[in-house]
Amino acid sequence: MSMSLPPPRVTDPAAFGRVAVLxxxxxxxxxxxxxxxxxxxxxxxxxxxxxxPVDGVPALLAALQAGRFDRVFNILHGGAGENGTVQGLLDALGVPYTGSGVLGSALTMDKIRTKQVWLSEGLPTPRYERLAKGADLRAAAARLGYPVFVKPSSEGSSVGVFRVLSEADLAPAIEFASRYDGELLMEQMVRGDELTVGILGDIALPSIRIVPAGEWYDYHAKYVAEDTQYLCPGLDGEDEAAIRDLALRAFRAAACSGWGRVDVMRDRERGLQLIEVNTAPGMTSHSLVPKAAAQLGCDYAGLCWRVLEQTL
Structure with a gap:
C-alpha cells in the first residue's frame, strides 16, 4: 500500500507569525x-x-496577554497540555494552536471514557475495570482474569503502569493505588504485537511495530534504551491497511483532530485492540510519529512544519 503526503500548504515561514512552543x-x-x-x-x-519556548501555562497566559505570540505549538505532555485546559484557554483568547480541541483532548486524556466511546462505536478494545479510590484490586483482577495491566486513567508516558501476571504480582499496584488520588484503569493484558499509528490531518501514517529488548515497552524502553526495535511499517498488505483504517476511525470517534498517535495491540486470537490515543505525542529522538513520517519522506523539521500548518 503506497502512499505519500500532499505538498506543504505554505512555504513562507512568515505566514506563521510569532510562534510559542509550549x-x-x-x-x-x-x-x-x-x-x-x-x-x-x-x-x-x-x-x-x-x-x-514558553514553559508552562501561567507563562503562556502572561505572554499571550502581552500580545507576544500569534499561535501556539503545543508540546506540553500530560495535565493541562492534553486535558482540554490549554485548548479552552486558547479558544477563549482566539489563539490558534496545534492538535485536538477541548473535547478530543479532555476525552482521550481519560483512558476509561475513551474506551467507553470506542465500545459505543463498536470499536475493539480490551475488557477493563474502572477502579475508584479504595477499590478492591484483587476482586477486579479476579473478574477480568490474569494477566492484567493497572494504570492511572489520566497519565501518560507509561507513568504508574503495573504489569500483573498473577495475584503474587499485585502488591506494588495495590501500594500505588493507596497513594494515588485519581481513578485507575485495570485492563486485560493483550498478548501479541505492540503497534502504534501516527495521525497527521486526515492521513494515518505507516504503523510501527515496537519490539523492546525487555519483556514490555515501559518508560525505560520508550525514553532511555537504545536497543528497542521499531519496525515500520509494522504490518503488511491488508493487515497494514486495516490497522491504519482502525486508527483513523478511533481518532475521529474520540473527537480528535490535527495530529496525534493511536496505540494498538494485535492479539493472537482477538485481532486488533485499541489501547489509547495521545493528542500531544512525544517528539524526542526516540519518538514514534517522526519515525513514521520519515517513511513517507517527511523529515523531523518537515513534520513540525506540517503540524504547525494546521493552525493556519
Whole structure:
C-alpha cells in the first residue's frame, strides 16, 4: 500500500507569525516535554520560523496577554497540555494552536471514557475495570482474569503502569493505588504485537511495530534504551491497511483532530485492540510519529512544519 503526503500548504515561514512552543509544565511528564519541545523549537527555527519556548501555562497566559505570540505549538505532555485546559484557554483568547480541541483532548486524556466511546462505536478494545479510590484490586483482577495491566486513567508516558501476571504480582499496584488520588484503569493484558499509528490531518501514517529488548515497552524502553526495535511499517498488505483504517476511525470517534498517535495491540486470537490515543505525542529522538513520517519522506523539521500548518 503506497502512499505519500500532499505538498506543504505554505512555504513562507512568515505566514506563521510569532510562534510559542509550549513545553515543560509541572506534570510527571515534564522532562519528556522539555526534550520534545527542544526538538520542535530547533526544527521550526531551522525552517526560519520565529519560534520561542514558553514553559508552562501561567507563562503562556502572561505572554499571550502581552500580545507576544500569534499561535501556539503545543508540546506540553500530560495535565493541562492534553486535558482540554490549554485548548479552552486558547479558544477563549482566539489563539490558534496545534492538535485536538477541548473535547478530543479532555476525552482521550481519560483512558476509561475513551474506551467507553470506542465500545459505543463498536470499536475493539480490551475488557477493563474502572477502579475508584479504595477499590478492591484483587476482586477486579479476579473478574477480568490474569494477566492484567493497572494504570492511572489520566497519565501518560507509561507513568504508574503495573504489569500483573498473577495475584503474587499485585502488591506494588495495590501500594500505588493507596497513594494515588485519581481513578485507575485495570485492563486485560493483550498478548501479541505492540503497534502504534501516527495521525497527521486526515492521513494515518505507516504503523510501527515496537519490539523492546525487555519483556514490555515501559518508560525505560520508550525514553532511555537504545536497543528497542521499531519496525515500520509494522504490518503488511491488508493487515497494514486495516490497522491504519482502525486508527483513523478511533481518532475521529474520540473527537480528535490535527495530529496525534493511536496505540494498538494485535492479539493472537482477538485481532486488533485499541489501547489509547495521545493528542500531544512525544517528539524526542526516540519518538514514534517522526519515525513514521520519515517513511513517507517527511523529515523531523518537515513534520513540525506540517503540524504547525494546521493552525493556519
Amino acid at each position: 513545553l515543560g509544565g509541572d506534570t510527571s511528564e515534564r522532562e519528556v516535554s522539555l526534550d520534545s519541545g527542544a526538538g520542535v523549537l530547533e526544527a521550526l527555527r531551522s525552517r526560519g520560523v520565529d519560534a520561542q
